[in-house]
Amino acid sequence: MQGKLNSRLSNKLFFAVMGTALLMGLLFSIVQIMLDARQAQQRLEQEAQQTLTMMRQTATRAALAQDQALARQVVQGLFRNPAVFYAAITLPERPPLASDYRDHQATPFSPLIVSLFGRELSYTLELRGPAAGTGTPAPVLGNLELSLNPAIAADTFIDRSRTVMVVAVTQALLFGTILYLIFQGLIARPMTSLLGSLEEIDPMRPAQNQLDPPRGHEDDELGTWVQKINDLFNAIEKYNSKRRVAEAHVERLSNYDMLTELPNRTMLVRRIEQSIQEATGDQHIFAVLYCALDDFKSVNLLHSYHAGDKLLLTLADRFRADLDPSHTIARVGGDVFAMVIPGLGNDYAAADVAQKVLDCVRRPFRLDNHNINLSATIGITIYPHDAATADQLLKNAENVMQLAKSQGGNHYQFYVANVDQRIRQTKVLEKQLATAAADEQLQLMFQPQIDLETGEVRGAEALVRWQHPEHGMISPVEFIPLAERTGAIVAIGEWVLRNACHALRRWLEAGFSRLTISVNVSAIQLHQSDFVYTVQRVVQESGIPPQHLMLEITETAVMDNVDAAIRILKQMKEIGVQLAVDDFGTGYSSLSYLKKMPMDEIKIDRAFVQDMLEDPDNGTIVDAVVQLGHSLGLAVIAEGTETLDQIRYLQECACDAAQGYYYSRPVNEDAFVTFISQQRAQIKSITQRTAQAGNGLLNK
Numbered sequence: 001m002q003g004k005l006n007s008r009l010s011n012k013l014f015f016a017v018m019g020t021a022l023l024m025g026l027l028f029s030i031v032q033i034m035l036d037a038r039q040a041q042q043r044l045e046q047e048a049q050q051t052l053t054m055m056r057q058t059a060t061r062a063a064l065a066q067d068q069a070l071a072r073q074v075v076q077g078l079f080r081n082p083a084v085f086y087a088a089i090t091l092p093e094r095p096p097l098a099s100d101y102r103d104h105q106a107t108p109f110s111p112l113i114v115s116l117f118g119r120e121l122s123y124t125l126e127l128r129g130p131a132a133g134t135g136t137p138a139p140v141l142g143n144l145e146l147s148l149n150p151a152i153a154a155d156t157f158i159d160r161s162r163t164v165m166v167v168a169v170t171q172a173l174l175f176g177t178i179l180y181l182i183f184q185g186l187i188a189r190p191m192t193s194l195l196g197s198l199e200e201i202d203p204m205r206p207a208q209n210q211l212d213p214p215r216g217h218e219d220d221e222l223g224t225w226v227q228k229i230n231d232l233f234n235a236i237e238k239y240n241s242k243r244r245v246a247e248a249h250v251e252r253l254s255n256y257d258m259l260t261e262l263p264n265r266t267m268l269v270r271r272i273e274q275s276i277q278e279a280t281g282d283q284h285i286f287a288v289l290y291c292a293l294d295d296f297k298s299v300n301l302l303h304s305y306h307a308g309d310k311l312l313l314t315l316a317d318r319f320r321a322d323l324d325p326s327h328t329i330a331r332v333g334g335d336v337f338a339m340v341i342p343g344l345g346n347d348y349a350a351a352d353v354a355q356k357v358l359d360c361v362r363r364p365f366r367l368d369n370h371n372i373n374l375s376a377t378i379g380i381t382i383y384p385h386d387a388a389t390a391d392q393l394l395k396n397a398e399n400v401m402q403l404a405k406s407q408g409g410n411h412y413q414f415y416v417a418n419v420d421q422r423i424r425q426t427k428v429l430e431k432q433l434a435t436a437a438a439d440e441q442l443q444l445m446f447q448p449q450i451d452l453e454t455g456e457v458r459g460a461e462a463l464v465r466w467q468h469p470e471h472g473m474i475s476p477v478e479f480i481p482l483a484e485r486t487g488a489i490v491a492i493g494e495w496v497l498r499n500a501c502h503a504l505r506r507w508l509e510a511g512f513s514r515l516t517i518s519v520n521v522s523a524i525q526l527h528q529s530d531f532v533y534t535v536q537r538v539v540q541e542s543g544i545p546p547q548h549l550m551l552e553i554t555e556t557a558v559m560d561n562v563d564a565a566i567r568i569l570k571q572m573k574e575i576g577v578q579l580a581v582d583d584f585g586t587g588y589s590s591l592s593y594l595k596k597m598p599m600d601e602i603k604i605d606r607a608f609v610q611d612m613l614e615d616p617d618n619g620t621i622v623d624a625v626v627q628l629g630h631s632l633g634l635a636v637i638a639e640g641t642e643t644l645d646q647i648r649y650l651q652e653c654a655c656d657a658a659q660g661y662y663y664s665r666p667v668n669e670d671a672f673v674t675f676i677s678q679q680r681a682q683i684k685s686i687t688q689r690t691a692q693a694g695n696g697l698l699n700k
């Protein structure tokens with residue numbers, strides 16, 4: 001291309017220069033020839049006049065004497081000049097004395113000569129006789145006539161003209177060639193080499209191959225031109241790289257999570273779609289894990305958002321280190337991660353990965369000199385069994401995660417076809433739950449709490465049941481989370497509170513004057529603006545002494561909004577009711593908060609009680625919690641006691657009270673009243689004997 005361009009330019013120049021030079025050469029030579037022609041004509045005339053003058057004397061003699069022989073001699077003498085084609089000595093009114101003529105010779109240049117000089121050049125010299133005297137003119141005797149053929153007479157002119165022409169054309173050609181070569185050297189060749197360099201420029205990175213100015217042109221316009229082009233390339237390169245950085249930044253922002261630098265949801269969806277495309281044939285199944293941390297907000301509340309971020313970062317690093325590099329790990333929400341596990345042989349492989357993820361989460365985190373324990377809940381969907389699109393795979397995984405969370409969390413669960421159905425059923429249940437209290441479908445059960453020192457029943461925990469018209473008895477473990485989600489817990493909680501207080505009232509009236517009633521309070525209830533008022537109203541309305549009512553509140557319910565919770569709990573204390581920390585040990589068990597809160601009792605979670613004899617750690621924890629509670633002036637009760645050995649251990653630790661299947665399952669009011677009236681004595685004797693001898697106890 002450039003070669004063609006270049007030769008086109010050179011050719012143009014070549015023809016232009018040559019044409020002009022030739023034209024000028026021709027023009028100048030024509031002018032020269034015209035000038036030469038005039039000179040030649042003058043010279044010929046001069047020569048002719050000289051010749052005639054030379055012959056005048058002899059010719060005059062011949063004319064005077066009428067001597068024909070002499071006249072012929074003169075004419076022949078003139079004919080010695082080859083250019084002469086006619087010569088004569090003429091007499092007035094008589095035939096010529098002598099004349100001669102020869103053919104008018106033609107030459108190749110005749111036409112040019114004729115156009116410049118005419119066909120012939122004729123000259124005449126008058127011949128005069130001697131004058132008769134002074135004052136009289138000499139008589140005319142005749143004429144000497146001469147005609148020249150200019151084609152022969154001007155032969156030197158022809159030779160000269162030919163030379164002029166040849167020299168002019170040669171000069172023109174020489175001049176043209178030199179100009180052409182100069183142009184080639186000065187412009188065309190450097191242009192060609194620049195074009196070559198330009199073709200090597202990468203349009204994306206134009207500054208990488210800078211143009212070199214052609215040698216010898218560093219300081220002229222060509223050099224400046226190259227310099228300007230290089231400057232332009234540098235500017236383009238700078239702009240390009242800025243643009244690339246900006247583009248990369250935008251791409252990172254839109255596809256990656258800024259904190260952990262893991263892919264975000266957008267990127268994850270794209271990866272899942274990619275996996276779907278690659279998963280042709282049914283041997284290519286893959287899994288999507290939707291992993292949400294359990295109760296992560298407590299970390300932010302107890303520590304700081306900065307600490308929470310640090311923890312998430314650590315977790316992301318653990319995932320990166322422990323999971324296979326072929327897995328996509330994404331952060332899709334504040335405390336939610338998701339993984340794509342490609343090329344699964346079977347569902348169990350997904351379970352293995354899910355277990356690995358749970359292990360990563362469960363390994364304690366060290367934060368500001370604190371150990372933090374976390375757990376997570378994972379929902380798993382398998383392509384192509386559980387859904388056909390990326391969105392649906394994620395959505396189903398999230399749904400199954402939520403379901404697993406409502407069942408306690410801290411585990412993984414697979415999505416199966418009936419999950420959808422269960423979710424739908426849940427929606428129906430949620431609706432029915434709203435009217436369960438009004439429809440009189442709720443029941444209260446009572447589980448005795450035993451004073452470990454005296455062996456007496458000191459009171460009961462009220463536990464609600466839902467007698468569903470179609471599904472039968474539904475456990476609070478199932479429906480309380482639903483009620484909390486829909487807000488139905490407010491009405492249900494009030495129903496429980498009122499019925500528990502009224503039951504207590506009946507027992508007090510029946511003579512069990514020292515009994516207390518424990519009622520569970522959900523976080524949602526606690527943060528209702530009129531909750532304190534509701535409690536006060538129910539206490540007054542049922543007519544029980546407020547200190548016989550114990551409200552059980554979980555740590556997490558308090559941690560949701562610590563300052564507000566402390567305010568509410570203080571108002572509660574002003575009414576006179578008692579407060580217990582329920583499920584102690586499962587949340588953050590923060591001493592500093594416990595101290596700030598006006599609590600009366602700690603309820604050790606049954607998870608610690610159940611294996612405190614097998615797991616020495618838990619045994620130590622139970623012991624420590626009792627000591628801790630006492631040191632803060634709080635009573636301590638253990639829930640979930642199922643064996644005599646557990647009771648004994650608790651007594652050794654000086655735990656104040658116990659509740660559990662060992663004494664009684666939760667029972668209805670009638671059964672509870674029977675229990676307290678008939679077995680008070682028996683339990684008393686059992687506990688006393690246990691305390692004394694430590695054996696021979698019979699389960700009821």
Ligand code: C2E
Pocket residue numbers: 447462463464475476477480493496520521522552582583606639640641642659660661662666
């Ligand atoms: P919770 O407050 O920890 O209640 C104790 C649960 O442990 C009861 O389960 C009780 O039946 C069970 N339990 C008692 N002794 C033993 C034992 O020796 N071994 C074992 N394995 N379990 C024992 P339940 O009645 O199913 O209640 C479960 C949870 O439902 C309660 O846990 C509480 O959080 C919630 N709940 C129950 N009633 C209410 C209520 O009226 N309001 C609110 N907000 N929550 C309630």
Ligand code: CA
Pocket residue numbers: 461520552582
């Ligand atoms: Ca409880």
Ligand code: CA
Pocket residue numbers: 582583603605606639
């Ligand atoms: Ca509990």
